[in-house]
Amino acid sequence: MTAGGEPLIRVEAVSVAYPMPGGGRVQALTDVSLDVERGEWLTIIGHNGSGKSTLAKLLNGLVIPGRGTVTVDGLSTRDAEHRRRIRQVVGMVFQNPDNQIVATVVEEDIAFGPENLGLSRGEIDERVADAMRRLEVESLRQRAPHQLSGGQKQRVAIAGVLAMRPACLVLDESTAMLDPSGRTEVLEAATALHRDGVTIVAITHFMSEVARADRVIVLAEGRVALEAGPRALFAQPERLRQLELDVPQVTEIAERLRRRGADLRLVPLSVAELADAYARMPKLAPQ
């Protein structure tokens, strides 16, 4: 995290409601305040209908709050004239890659965003080449999107967003539809971008993905219910289950061994962490 300065995104006392049949309204978010710091990886989890996607769409002005304000790089999303700028700063990647790819050739799809910024040809080409290199999709440049695997499509979608040179990438359940190798591809790509300084806001239902975050926010019923680092979060399995969530399988295995009396104090976040800790444990004395 960059020290000092204002946060990249500030959400202040935001409420959002959607209409219901017969005139009522369903409250999607109620009085939510949070900051997204420059350079951090913030993961947002919460049950279905907890308001995660609404929150994601607030971050680049796709949803304008009924009450409260969202500012991106100092600009309010409420102000229509700032929205173009805001969407360059905050790029979104959604769940279904098929809905995000517009062109018939990979390279053209990645160039679509920068072409609409009125940049010179040279600048566009440079951005496309850079985005393709960083997402490792150069070898796919002439392919048609329908020939790609799910993970490849999602990397092409991210490359298209990256070519806009955003400061922040919002991944709204971008791994939900992918097979295991596709999920790994996308997570590795996001990790590399984060290492290069891109701020990541990730929304997921896979508890095993949460370990990558610097900070986790749990939404429930449209409010911020918890905020913690991944390890501190998964040290509270009962609280998470109350919030209709869970802990990763490795964390659950450790928790259950501990409850039986194993001397295992670690809250493991990965298979390797648990395997290391377990392999070091002494055998229990025969009773």
Add this chain to the structure above:
Amino acid sequence: MSERLIEVSDLWHWYLRKTPLESIALQGASFTLDAGEIVGVMGHTGSGKSTLVQHFNGLLRPHRGTVRVCGTDLGDRRVDPRPLRRRVGLVFQFPEQQLFDPTVGDDIAFGPRKLGCDHAEVRRRVQRGMEAVGLSFETFKDRYTFGLSGGEMRKVALAGVLALEPDVLVLDEPTAGLDPRARRELLASLRALHEDKGTALVFVSHNMDEVAELVERVDVMSDGRTVMSGPVREVFRAERRLRELGLGVPAAAELAGALRERGVALRGDVLTVDDAVEAMWTSLSSPAA
């Protein structure tokens, strides 16, 4: 011997056939399902899983090979597949695209009404379907479908197919996008449906943990072919092969592998959290070798 519900052999299917954009989706796939079974189908994206299961209620017709479902030969073009759809319920990969009624209750009731159920029966089935996916009947029945979150829409679509109470339920990635509790509830209600009503299930997934937990037998597809098939415990022993196919093994099995590399051998197959806890506890408390 139990009744054979689905039998697919040497199935071929092309998309945009006989056009310049022709692509092959299935090239010799096979599949069987007997009454009362739970069978998993795994495979990387584009391996042909969805194309295969769309043959099970006649949405797609075979271009080559045979597809027999509940005694009906779907290779015969004169056969009307519609009566079959009462027996074989299919939940698509993006089930929210199946929603069309403005309110949740009406959307789920559509199927049972079309089946000619009376009012009380429709209500019972809607309620049961909603409970099975963890949607409160009172809270959700009058909500607008378009005002739901993505995960909630998936639940509504699932409830709609469950309300048909079919003999065979085919679910294509049903838990994608669901929160952890909803996943657990859905798996539990599928198991209950199977045990109470004897519903046969086809569970298409690339979530290894869920396949390990729910299914008895699993087929693995790659490039339009069935490349592995067998009891789930046997298939998950082939970790390297599964990784080559773009898949993996359940987290518990991965842990057992990582322990083996560190010189700790656990007894038996470890596929689920329960297996891992038992095996690791046993190994800790058994006298040092």
